[in-house]
Amino acid sequence: MTSLRQRLLRPLRRLPHGPVIRLSPPEILLLGFVLLSCVGTLLLLLPIAARESLAWHQAFFTATSAMTVTGLTVVDTASFTLFGQLVILSLIQLGGIGFMIFAALTLILLGMRLPLRQQSVIQENLNYTSYRDLLHLVRLVVAFALVAEVIGTGLLALAWVPRYGLAEGLWVSFFHAVSAFNNAGFSTWSESLVADVANPIVNITISLLFVIGGLGFIVVAELIERRRIRRVSLHARVVLHATFWLALVGMLLFLLLEWHNPATLGGLESLPARLQAAWFHSVTPRTAGFNTLDTGSLKEPTALMTMLLMFIGAGSGSTASGIKVTTFVVMLLVARSFFRGGAQPTVFHQSLSDMTVFKAVAVALSGMLLIFTCLFVLTITEPGKDFLALAFESVSAFGTVGLSRGITAELSLAGQATIMVTMLLGRAGPISLGYFIATRQTKGLKYAKGTVHIG
Template sequence: MHLWKRLTRPFRHAPHGRVLRLSPPESLLLGFTLLCLLGSGLLMLPGAATQPLAWHQALFTATSAITVTGLAVMDTSSFTTLGQVILLVLIQIGGLGFMTFGALTLLLLGARLPLQQQTLVREALGETSFGALSQLVRMVVTFALVVEALGTVLLALHWVPELGWSRGLWASLFHAVSAFNNAGFSLWPDSLTRDAGNPLVTLVVSGLFIVGGLGFVVISDVREKRRWGRFSMQTKVVLCATLAVNLVAMLALGCLEWHNPATLGGLESLGDKLQAAWFQAVTPRTAGFNSVDTAAMTDASSLLTMLLMFIGGGASSTASGIKLTTFIVLILVARAFLRGTQPAAFGRSISQQTVMKAIAVALSGVALVFVTLLVLTITDSRQTFLDLAFESVSAFGTVGLSRGITEELSSPGQWMLILTMLLGRVGPLSLGYFLATRRTGGMRYAEGHIQIG
């Protein structure tokens, strides 16, 4: 009740004016919720869609866009240019974060960020120093716009000759912004399957969402220090883990799908198969584009894809999931336990607080996926368990990959996915904030023993 009162009445009166009394995670959740409602209202405008749009369809689409997921109950081609522009704006805001845009606006006006808003942006971007906050926010937006512009130009080299100047440039801009923000929205009903063998499209789009999924703190570190030896521990972990996970996933998916005539086996040349294997290996973290039919993949490939979607991308990035750094910390902890040593990487030990935070984030992710899957098995029991599990993990990781059942889900099932997408985007960040700002009690208990395993 106290939380509900704060959410419905977020401001309190003070001698010097109104003060926001919400914590940063509560502000983040409220902001995303309001943006979802605003986006759904805009999509309901008469000229936004080419067909009648129900309220829950508009809300599902707006939530999927603002949480940069990509799950859809109707094709993006069903929206007019106005509707697609609305989706693109929602994707950009959701990818970079509404708090970053708000901070940038104040900075451009020459205003100083209030302490509460500084905390919100600092937690969202993973920055611990208030002094570097303004510079980091400017770098985030500038870097995003430059990379998206470069991606648009490169994609236009293929789509402008094919579609003409207006349609080709719009398709290039839309896919570049969607890819960098790890949204997964495409203007084509079959996503990028038509360009599965086109190296320009597959490499540019995959490059965009990989860069967007590294994390802005990593990008800033690389930009400033430029040498491996000077990089922070997080930067080294994210770069090495990204390369390793992508290569292992490509090798595994390539082996599992090589002779599947509905996926890689249906492609003509060796180069086409390798490109499609690469694309399908990197897109689950957490871009949502696909260059082969996801529903036609083998059960083993679907299970591996679910693992990649659950892991997600780098911290403070446009991607979601439990985050790659969380996954690596869990692996390092397990390895250290088996060796009887302290968890460490690149000559640096990992603190107990970081370990506990990783465990809490991963366990929360498992719990959310389990609850979502449990609800879907009740509301949509006619669907196969694998399809429902795939949908649940995709919604949590805000990936957007689907085995083709999103539109077929019941209204309660789609409402559950709306909630999961929202919590999957905001939840890990909120949990990290509460763990980072928790208070230590004055009383300590004697240690007890609980048998594990």
């Protein structure tokens, strides 16, 4: 097997039918994230990027957070100049729509051939089952993202152009539209969207952008083509139903838990403002990262609920991360099937394959182990800090959400490095895991079945 060093030095191998990439998709993905984060770091260190000089680790953290569409910051985004914010926005766009999608599109346009194993990871990432229509899907991804961002910019401009003027109003509208669609959570204001907690245009537009971006491009494509939920695939129906119920239950619990909290909902005078804030904070943990209320003032039960939503994330093949709603639903269906004595988990009168169950278990377990490892390291590097705040930060980094209880900038250099690694693995991990599942080799030797007692 060719060593990683040799593959990095000579990433292309020329064959009679064209050049072939020697690097595996996980290697391409992680290497691409790291390299683009380094490029972003160098650009953010330029004197024209920030109003005050940045330390290298501050620039690197910001670039990594933008590239992984997380939104956690150690430096206020408002402290960057227009050039610096443009760099951040470019990283968000690259990381949100997907580095592998951009890479695949570039290679196809250059006439290079993607080996089947490289195509498999794109198929796994997008939950698409036809290699023949891969190029069409990649074009759809890019076109849909641009259209959604332009429409979002126009709607937000209705609220912000009258307030900030034409030039600044259009810029902040465009910045927040791109950040919202890509589920990044970066804002040009220090307090995110707290000033617009009662503004229906901002609340509806921003939340719709990151909800649509979090559905997954395949789900959106099916809705556009078929226009009826009953005709879409099982995957799309699961994502749509899970998204609706998670938003509804989350909103009701948020209202119940925070209604009398004077630092959050209790401090809002009107009923529409409270309902908007509850809705926004029931959907934003699904990796969006914006906030219209002070996240650090949430009660402990609400913080735990938010952590669960951050862990679940949004749809597969979307701009969001987390273990994905489909994984969460499959795990629930497996538990239900076991308690009912069923042979296989079923949903919408269809049974789920063993491989689907195995994938869900692998993704969920990997996510939990990554969060535990991150939290374990943070408890060592950040002695004396609030445990709930550290746990909240760990889950937010894994889900690339960006919500924080206000300790990100206070973390030590080792703590920030831990968060950066978690953001990278949280963003690239599910795709890499999908690659290893897709390219597994079936052994010819089978062993006798054994019994292990559970519970």
